[in-house]
Amino acid sequence: QSxxxxxxNDNKFLNTxxxxxxxxxxxxxxxxKDPNFIHSGIGGAAAGKKNRTWKNLKQIxxxxxxxxxxxxxxxxxxxxxxxxxxxxxxxxDISGLPANYTDPQSKLRFSTIEEFxxxxxxxxxxxxxxxxxxxxxxxxS
Amino acid sequence: QGCVDxxxxxxxxxxxxxxxxxxxxxxxxxxxxxxxxxxxxxxxxSFYHNRRQNWPCSGLVISSGYQCTHILPVLxxxxxxxxxxxxxxxGCQAAVYLQRLLQLKYPGHFAAITLSRMExxxxxxxxxxxxxxxxxxxxxxxxxYENNMHKMQLPFSNKLLGSTLTSEEKQERRQQQLRRLxxxxxxxxxxxxxxxxxxxxRLLYVQELLEDGQMDQFHKALxxxxxxxxxxxQSYINKLSLSVEQxxxxxxxxxxxxxxxxxxxxxxTPDLDxxxxxxxLEDVESINEFEPLFAEEQxxxxxxxxxxxxxxxxxxxxxxxxxxxxIRAPEIVFQPSLxxxxxxxxxxxxxxxxxxxxxxxxAILVQNVFLTGGNTMYPGLKARVQKELxxxxxxxxxxxxxxxxxxxxxxxxxARDWAVEYMTREEGWITRKDxxxxxxxxxxxxxxxxxxxxxxxxxxxxxxxxxLAPSRGLTSSxxxxxxxx
Numbered sequence: 001q002s003x004x005x006x007x008x009n010d011n012k013f014l015n016t017x018x019x020x021x022x023x024x025x026x027x028x029x030x031x032x033k034d035p036n037f038i039h040s041g042i043g044g045a046a047a048g049k050k051n052r053t054w055k056n057l058k059q060i061x062x063x064x065x066x067x068x069x070x071x072x073x074x075x076x077x078x079x080x081x082x083x084x085x086x087x088x089x090x091x092x093d094i095s096g097l098p099a100n101y102t103d104p105q106s107k108l109r110f111s112t113i114e115e116f117x118x119x120x121x122x123x124x125x126x127x128x129x130x131x132x133x134x135x136x137x138x139x140x141s
Numbered sequence: 142q143g144c145v146d147x148x149x150x151x152x153x154x155x156x157x158x159x160x161x162x163x164x165x166x167x168x169x170x171x172x173x174x175x176x177x178x179x180x181x182x183x184x185x186x187s188f189y190h191n192r193r194q195n196w197p198c199s200g201l202v203i204s205s206g207y208q209c210t211h212i213l214p215v216l217x218x219x220x221x222x223x224x225x226x227x228x229x230x231x232g233c234q235a236a237v238y239l240q241r242l243l244q245l246k247y248p249g250h251f252a253a254i255t256l257s258r259m260e261x262x263x264x265x266x267x268x269x270x271x272x273x274x275x276x277x278x279x280x281x282x283x284x285x286y287e288n289n290m291h292k293m294q295l296p297f298s299n300k301l302l303g304s305t306l307t308s309e310e311k312q313e314r315r316q317q318q319l320r321r322l323x324x325x326x327x328x329x330x331x332x333x334x335x336x337x338x339x340x341x342x343r344l345l346y347v348q349e350l351l352e353d354g355q356m357d358q359f360h361k362a363l364x365x366x367x368x369x370x371x372x373x374x375q376s377y378i379n380k381l382s383l384s385v386e387q388x389x390x391x392x393x394x395x396x397x398x399x400x401x402x403x404x405x406x407x408x409x410t411p412d413l414d415x416x417x418x419x420x421x422l423e424d425v426e427s428i429n430e431f432e433p434l435f436a437e438e439q440x441x442x443x444x445x446x447x448x449x450x451x452x453x454x455x456x457x458x459x460x461x462x463x464x465x466x467x468i469r470a471p472e473i474v475f476q477p478s479l480x481x482x483x484x485x486x487x488x489x490x491x492x493x494x495x496x497x498x499x500x501x502x503x504a505i506l507v508q509n510v511f512l513t514g515g516n517t518m519y520p521g522l523k524a525r526v527q528k529e530l531x532x533x534x535x536x537x538x539x540x541x542x543x544x545x546x547x548x549x550x551x552x553x554x555x556a557r558d559w560a561v562e563y564m565t566r567e568e569g570w571i572t573r574k575d576x577x578x579x580x581x582x583x584x585x586x587x588x589x590x591x592x593x594x595x596x597x598x599x600x601x602x603x604x605x606x607x608x609l610a611p612s613r614g615l616t617s618s619x620x621x622x623x624x625x626x
Binding site: 060 | 159212227242274476482
C-alpha cells in the first residue's frame with residue numbers, strides 16, 4: 001500500500017501535465033481521489049456489484065452497544081440527557097399562555113374563553129395536528 | 142494527483158461512534174492519501190479560540206447547534222467525557238416546531254410556510270425570554286400584543302384554498318353528488334331485482350317438479366341447488382319472493398322521492414342471498430366515501446361566508462401574525478416538554494451535570510460557563526442562562542457566563558488556531574502509520590478532542606478484491622481478543 005501511495009505521488013506531477021492537456025472526457029477525472037480505491041463498505045452481506053452497505057444511525061448505535069464498554073466509558077448513547085425530574089408546565093396549545101383548562105372533547109389546552117370557542121370550531125385534522133405537536137395523540141381512537 | 146497532500150483537521154460529534162470514525166479514517170487515508178489527520182469536537186475548538194491567558198482552564202461548555210445541544214464540562218483543558226450530556230434538540234427542531242404551529246394556525250397557507258422561511262423568522266424575529274411565565278403574562282394584554290406582534294407578509298398567490306367556491310356553489314356540488322348516488326342505487330336495485338326474479342323462477346320450477354311427482358329429477362335439481370329437502374326449498378322460495386316484493390317497492394319509492402335521505406340506506410333485512418347483502422354494504426361504504434368530502438368542505442364555509450362579501454382584505458389574508466410564537470419556538474431547548482420530549486432542558490441538565498462533581502469543582506466550573514454554537518445566537522439567551530444559574534446555585538455564590546465571540550464561526554477559528562500551533566508537533570495527529578497499525582477508530586487525544594476508548598473494531602472485509610486483501614489481512618491479524626465480542 002505504501003509503495004503504491006508513493007507511486008501515486010510521483011504520478012501526480014506527470015498527471016498535472018496530461019490533465020490540463022486532455023479534453024473533458026465523459027467521466028471527469030477526480031483530482032484528489034486515488035483511482036484504485038474501493039471502499040470497504042461495498043460488498044457487504046448482500047450480493048451484487050452496486051450495493052454499498054451504509055449503516056444508518058440506529059444500526060451504528062446497535063452495533064456500538066454490542067462492543068465491550070466499561071461502566072464509565074463515554075459513548076454516543078451514554079451521554080443522552082436524563083429525563084426531566086420536574087413536572088412539565090402546561091401551556092395553551094393555541095397561544096402558548098399558561099393553560100389552566102383542558103377541553104375534555106379534544107384534549108387541547110386553553111387559557112381563555114375565546115380560545116375555547118376557537119378550539120370548538122376547529123376541524124379534526126387541525127386538532128390532531130396540535131396534539132401531535134405535543135406528542136399527546138391517543139393510540140386508541 | 143490522486144491524493145491530498147496536506148494534513149487535515151476534522152470535527153466530529155461528541156463521543157463519535159467508533160464505526161463512524163473508522164469509516165472516515167479509511168476514506169481519508171486510503172482514498173485520499175492524507176498524511177495526517179486530527180479529530181476534534183467543534184465546541185471545544187470554539188472554547189480554545191476564546192481562551193483567556195490562563196490556558197489550560199476549566200469551564201462548562203454549552204454548545205447548541207442545529208441538531209442537538211451538548212453540555213460539556215472541561216477540566217484543565219481536557220474534556221471530562223463521562224459527565225457530558227446531550228439534549229437532542231437544536232435549531233432544526235425549533236424550526237419544525239414553529240412551522241407546525243403556523244401551519245395549524247393558518248391552514249390556508251400550508252404550502253407557503255416553508256422551513257427556510259421559518260429559519261428566517263427564528264434568526265430575525267425570535268428571542269428568548271428571560272422569565273418565560275412573566276413574558277407570557279405580558280403578551281396577554283392587547284396593547285402589548287399590538288405593539289410587539291410581528292406581521293410576516295407572504296408572497297401573493299392566486300390560489301386561495303377553498304374560498305374560491307361560494308357557499309351556493311358548494312350546495313350545487315352537494316346536490317349533484319346526491320343525485321349521482323341516487324342513480325347508482327337505483328341501478329343496483331334493478332339489477333338485483335332481476336337476478337332475484339330469475340332465481341325465484343328457477344326455484345318455483347323445481348317445486349313444480351315435486352308437485353308433478355317427478356322425484357328423480359326433483360332430487361337431482363335439489364342437489365344442484367345445494368339444498369337438502371323440500372321444506373328448505375319452500376322456505377327459500379318464500380324468503381326470495383318476499384325480498385323481490387320489497388325491492389320492487391323500494392324502486393317505486395325512489396322514483397317518487399327526489400330527495401333520498403342519504404344516510405338512511407341501512408342494510409336491508411338479512412337475506413340468504415349473499416349478493417344482496419354485498420350490495421347494501423357497498424351502498425353504505427360509497428356514502429361514507431362521500432361524507433368526508435362533505436366534512437372537509439365544512440370548515441371552509443366560515444371563510445367563504447366572509448369572501449362572499451365584497452370587502453376582502455387580500456393583503457391581510459397573506460399575512461402571518463407572530464405573537465407568542467416568537468418566544469415559544471426557541472424555548473423548546475429549555476423546556477422540551479413543549480414538543481413532548483422526555484429529556485430535561487438546558488437548565489436541569491446543567492444542574493444534573495454540576496451535581497456529579499464535588500462542591501469545589503462545581504464552583505470552578507461555574508466560573509466559566511461558555512455558550513457557543515449557532516443556536517445560541519438568540520437575544521436574551523445569556524440573561525436567561527444567568528437567571529437559571531442564579532436559581533440553582535447556592536445563595537450568594539458567584540458565576541460567570543460568556544458568549545463566544547462569533548458563535549457560528551468560532552469552531553473553525555479554534556481549529557485553525559490549534560492546527561497552526563500544533564502543526565509541527567507530534568501530539569494530536571494520527572499519521573498514516575498509526576492508522577495502519579491501530580485501525581481506523583484510533584484517536585489521539587488532545588486539548589479539543591474526544592476521549593479515546595481503546596476498543597478494536599473488526600475490520601470490514603470487502604468481498605472480491607485480491608489487491609487489497611493482503612493489506613487488510615495484515616491489519617486484522619493484529620486485532621485484539623475482544624474483537625469478536
